[in-house]
Amino acid sequence: MESQSTSAPTLASQGYRMPAEWEPHSATWLSWPRPDGISFPGAYDKVTPTLARMVDALADSEPVHINVCDAEHEALVRQQLAKARARTEHVRFFHIPTNEPWCRDHGPIFLTRAADPRLVVLDWDYNAWGWKYPPFDSDDVVPTRVAEILGLPVYSPGMVLEGGSIDVNGQGTLLTTKSCLLNPNRNPDLTQEDIEKNLREFLGVKKILWLGDGIEGDDTDGHIDDLTRFVGPSSVVTVVEEDENDSNYEPLRANLDLLRTMEIEDGTPLEIHTLPMPSKIVRDGQRLPASYANFYIGNRVVLLPTFSDSNDRWAVAVLEKAFPGRAIVPIDCRELIWGLGAFHCLTQQQPQA
Numbered sequence: 001m002e003s004q005s006t007s008a009p010t011l012a013s014q015g016y017r018m019p020a021e022w023e024p025h026s027a028t029w030l031s032w033p034r035p036d037g038i039s040f041p042g043a044y045d046k047v048t049p050t051l052a053r054m055v056d057a058l059a060d061s062e063p064v065h066i067n068v069c070d071a072e073h074e075a076l077v078r079q080q081l082a083k084a085r086a087r088t089e090h091v092r093f094f095h096i097p098t099n100e101p102w103c104r105d106h107g108p109i110f111l112t113r114a115a116d117p118r119l120v121v122l123d124w125d126y127n128a129w130g131w132k133y134p135p136f137d138s139d140d141v142v143p144t145r146v147a148e149i150l151g152l153p154v155y156s157p158g159m160v161l162e163g164g165s166i167d168v169n170g171q172g173t174l175l176t177t178k179s180c181l182l183n184p185n186r187n188p189d190l191t192q193e194d195i196e197k198n199l200r201e202f203l204g205v206k207k208i209l210w211l212g213d214g215i216e217g218d219d220t221d222g223h224i225d226d227l228t229r230f231v232g233p234s235s236v237v238t239v240v241e242e243d244e245n246d247s248n249y250e251p252l253r254a255n256l257d258l259l260r261t262m263e264i265e266d267g268t269p270l271e272i273h274t275l276p277m278p279s280k281i282v283r284d285g286q287r288l289p290a291s292y293a294n295f296y297i298g299n300r301v302v303l304l305p306t307f308s309d310s311n312d313r314w315a316v317a318v319l320e321k322a323f324p325g326r327a328i329v330p331i332d333c334r335e336l337i338w339g340l341g342a343f344h345c346l347t348q349q350q351p352q353a
Helices: 044-057 071-085 142-150 190-205 247-258 312-322
Strands: 025-031 065-070 089-094 109-112 119-122 175-178 207-211 228-232 235-240 271-276 301-306 329-331 348-353
Touching: 025 044, 044 065, 044 071, 044 190, 044 312, 044 329, 071 089, 109 228, 109 301, 119 142, 142 190, 175 228, 190 207, 207 247, 228 271, 228 312, 235 247, 247 271, 271 312
Parallel strands: 025 065, 065 089, 175 207, 235 271, 301 329
Antiparallel strands: 025 348, 109 119, 228 235
């Protein structure tokens, strides 16, 4: 199916919108890491059991669609899942090659509406977080490949955007950061006004809330999914660092101050719940971007990255209050975070049409 470019009137005027993550899914998409990938240097075999636990935790929640490079890669993943005793009756494999496993950023963003066609795919441009990790040619075409397999229309906005850089409430408000979306390594020829126009026209949002900087060690230049997440139409959780000597203290406090001034699309002030930060994790001299905000909301579960930290239980308690109808599933991510991402970075939801 050929990619289509649109101009005003665009998808928003046709009734399309990006649903909130807690709205019903028909599937969760993953891109399984390749043994020769660069995301987990020297730790591939240590990371795959964590991915298997993630797949197993979604078994009672929804189907899981896994992108693999080819039949050989699929056989390897099946072996890894079997070794970890992960349930796989809900798993379906797709031979869609990828460079790296971060499906949130390179995968399809789905839009829905009430009329047919009810579901469409957005294929934003992708440049591996500002040309940091070439090659990314396979990652860049994943959304169009998924759309072809599902028989869905696909639209290309013609702007670089990763899924982890935005979060929506499904009713017209979007959260993002200036440090990422306005970074010249993404769309140097676009102004903030241009970017906001594209977000409104292609995602069906009316209000855009801009936070500032991200956390130390985040190679994405400050993705919102490590900072602040919608957990309801007008409520968010946001991470706060309690140690005044930590480099994350000031930027996270600044973001909290901004959130306290913000309203959603209908003028309702944000209801803010704070999440702690885990203790500083350093590996090979590098600060890793460990954050409890990088959780994934499934139909029946919330996958929470934990770090064998004294604040793990506090984070579980915050999310239990935010999602009373879902089971909070804490999974140790001390190996996974070596790849500089966690469960939200790995997943992309396909909403029910």
